[in-house]
Amino acid sequence: MNHDAYDDNYIRSILNNVKSIAMVGASPVNVRPSYFAFKYLAQRGYDMIPVNPGHVGKELMGKPFVASLADIDRPIDMIDIFRNSSHIMPVVEEALKLSPPPKVIWMQLGARDDAAAEKAEAAGLKVVMNRCPKIEYGRLSSEISWMGVNSRTLSSKRAPIPTQGMRLSLNRTSFGGGQTAASDRAAKNKTETT
Amino acid sequence: MTDRLPGFSTLAVHAGAQPDPTTGARATPIYQTTSFVFNDADHAASLFGLQAFGNIYTRIGNPTNAVLEERVAALEGGTAALAVASGHAAQLVVLQQLLKPGDEIIAARKLYGGSINQFTHAFKAFGWNVAWADPDEIESFERAVTPHTKAIFIESIANPAGSITDIEAIAAVARKAGVPLIVDNTLASPYLIKPIDHGADIVVHSLTKFLGGHGNSLGGIIVDAGTFDWSKDNKYPMLSEPRPEYHGIRIQETFGNFAFAIACRVLGLRDLGPALSPFNAFMILTGIETLPLRMQKHCDNAKAVAEFLSTHPAVSAVNYAGLPGDRYNALQRKYTPKGAGAVFTFSLKGGYDAGVNLVSNLKLFSHLANVGDTRSLVIHPASTTHSQLDDAAKVKSGAAPEVVRLSIGIEDKEDLIADLDQALRA
Structure with a gap:
């Protein structure tokens, strides 16, 4: 599996099929990227579970924080890890002990641990690294185009009208896949030099 | 998909x-x-x-x-x-x-x-x-x-x-x-x-x-x-x-x-x-919807006009990277093989005055301070866009007194060449 660039169909199938997402490292502080992503994904209809031992007893968008993945009382489809690359492996090891295990491990923008990815893939999980599910959802639905972002998708169909809580169609025609060639190259160079 | x-x-x-x-x-x-x-x-x-x-x-x-x-x-x-x-x-x-x-x-x-x-x-x-x-x-x-x-x-x-x-x-x-x-x-x-x-x-x-x-x-x-x-x-x-x-x-x-x-x-x-x-x-x-069509026509016209000017008796030099002898021709072939663009300069043997005369004698080219229009445009940089620079800076930036800048439009190239020819002879 090439983790430098992802085919859009790979990301699309994940975002179209997962229903519940546990966010490890979710923050109740409303300027943190994890808060942005949690809120956006909850508003787009995903069943979100905030995981952060430092905030047990608090709620995020009405969802109570849990201390660890083991404390979640229902099966979860995807684990979105909002931690630095050096903290990924223990989370993946914990995820693999769940029964049933999750279907997807997603590491946030800036986070990458190839050994942890290999371990999860060996157990049959799908892995995404160094991407944000909010950005990818916004991109594949072209909602992010409001910000002048190159969604790398085209459509000749009438656009949906985004309303609160609505799941947008992610099934537009893609081109290139993932990010742009130049930004992928830059990310790869950065990985190789750090 | x-x-x-x-x-x-x-x-x-x-x-x-x-x-x-x-x-x-x-x-x-x-x-x-x-x-x-x-x-x-x-x-x-x-x-x-x-x-x-x-x-x-x-x-x-x-x-x-x-x-x-x-x-x-x-x-x-x-x-x-x-x-x-x-x-x-x-x-x-x-x-x-x-x-x-x-x-x-x-x-x-x-x-x-x-x-x-x-x-x-x-x-x-x-x-x-x-x-x-x-x-x-x-x-x-x-x-x-x-x-x-x-x-x-x-x-x-x-x-x-x-x-x-x-x-x-x-x-x-x-x-x-x-x-x-x-x-x-x-x-x-x-x-x-x-x-x-x-x-x-x-x-x-x-x-x-x-x-x-x-x-x-x-x-x-x-x-x-x-x-x-x-x-x-x-x-x-x-x-x-x-x-x-x-x-x-x-x-x-x-x-x-x-x-x-x-x-x-x-x-x-x-x-x-x-x-x-x-x-x-x-x-x-x-x-932008027609950019590829226009840009190719701009380039093709510009090359024809540059070739015409390069052999004209009133012209001392043409700076167009699409011409084989131009100092930027190798870089042009590397970076922009579809064409060298449509904005370039040429120099008149008659100097500053010839530049001013040419601009006033042209009938199809418009004398104005823009480039990249469907219409062909002409300007004498030394007396306009680059007039605030001192003489040395004018030369360094490619706008010496005898230099005229063209932005070639998407008209028929024969008409552009005829207009330049009559103005250079006038």
């Missing part, structure tokens, strides 16, 4: 646009409104806090402008773009994200005269210093690097003489210095050159020229290549440090590889204010 990269012409027509959600309108509507209603207080707070994608106020973003932004980002191969009121506004907004008083940029000496003025006078008053370097001597860029250098700025095809810049060589200098390379791609347009493929980190345009293409609407744009790591040291605090304007958000951490375009929008455009009119965005979008 395979991931297949459409061609340039398909992107020029489709990228960023889709039928309107409410009416089904196929052409992009002109959303001529200052503001957009919020769903509720939480939606408003989410938009102001940069948590949600959406529209607030046309000074920050507009749906018509957003189509233009995504289209140019797609054509350039960038991650995102921001449209602004003019090419000059684009340069202002870009540098505001990168420079603090006392910082420097290194700029190619061969630039549009208006940019030379902007950098020399307006930016200097902000405490942003410019070090000039010679694009024909790459070492001059290396020598200009200091601890205060924050960016390098060049034009891909340089005004006024249509010279071709060795983008990859200068990109290597920028990488070594740890600063972004900004390329003004106005005269080439992404149809001829895609600077991001050659190492540019930021591309700017005057949309007023070939992209809009019809000489009817001002506009500028900033394209983020998504290639520069703004947080690797503390040189670019606008992108790497918590922003007090947004309760401590760090722009790169939050927006990843389109962070620069977001910074330009929410820190630059929001606070400096040079927003593009949605009507202008619509006119420019319409122009």
Whole structure:
């Protein structure tokens, strides 16, 4: 599996099929990227579970924080890890002990641990690294185009009208896949030099 | 649904646009409104806090402008773009994200005269210093690097003489210095050159020229290549440090590889204010749909006119990179094989007076200070665009007294040649 660039169909199938997402490292502080992503994904209809031992007893968008993945009382489809690359492996090891295990491990923008990815893939999980599910959802639905972002998708169909809580169609025609060639190259160079 | 990269012409027509959600309108509507209603207080707070994608106020973003932004980002191969009121506004907004008083940029000496003025006078008053370097001597860029250098700025095809810049060589200098390379791609347009493929980190345009293409609407744009790591040291605090304007958000951490375009929008455009009119965005979008057709015709006509002038008895020299003997011909074949652009200069044996006479004798060419119009244009830089430079600077920037600049339009080339011939003989 090439983790430098992802085919859009790979990301699309994940975002179209997962229903519940546990966010490890979710923050109740409303300027943190994890808060942005949690809120956006909850508003787009995903069943979100905030995981952060430092905030047990608090709620995020009405969802109570849990201390660890083991404390979640229902099966979860995807684990979105909002931690630095050096903290990924223990989370993946914990995820693999769940029964049933999750279907997807997603590491946030800036986070990458190839050994942890290999371990999860060996157990049959799908892995995404160094991407944000909010950005990818916004991109594949072209909602992010409001910000002048190159969604790398085209459509000749009438656009949906985004309303609160609505799941947008992610099934537009893609081109290139993932990010742009130049930004992928830059990310790869950065990985190789750090 | 395979991931297949459409061609340039398909992107020029489709990228960023889709039928309107409410009416089904196929052409992009002109959303001529200052503001957009919020769903509720939480939606408003989410938009102001940069948590949600959406529209607030046309000074920050507009749906018509957003189509233009995504289209140019797609054509350039960038991650995102921001449209602004003019090419000059684009340069202002870009540098505001990168420079603090006392910082420097290194700029190619061969630039549009208006940019030379902007950098020399307006930016200097902000405490942003410019070090000039010679694009024909790459070492001059290396020598200009200091601890205060924050960016390098060049034009891909340089005004006024249509010279071709060795983008990859200068990109290597920028990488070594740890600063972004900004390329003004106005005269080439992404149809001829895609600077991001050659190492540019930021591309700017005057949309007023070939992209809009019809000489009817001002506009500028900033394209983020998504290639520069703004947080690797503390040189670019606008992108790497918590922003007090947004309760401590760090722009790169939050927006990843389109962070620069977001910074330009929410820190630059929001606070400096040079927003593009949605009507202008619509006119420019319409122009871009035919960019590949027009640009090829511009180039083919320009080559025919340059060839004609190169053998004319009243002409002492033609600077057109598409001519086999031109000093930039090798770079042209490398960087812009489809054509050398449509803006170039030539020199008259009769000097300054002959230049003034030629301009007044032309009947089809319009004497004005623009380039990249469907119509053919002529100007005598020494008495107009570059008149504020001293004589030495005029020569260095390619605007000596005997030099005339042409911007070749998309008329029939035979008519353009006949007009030049009668004016040169008059």
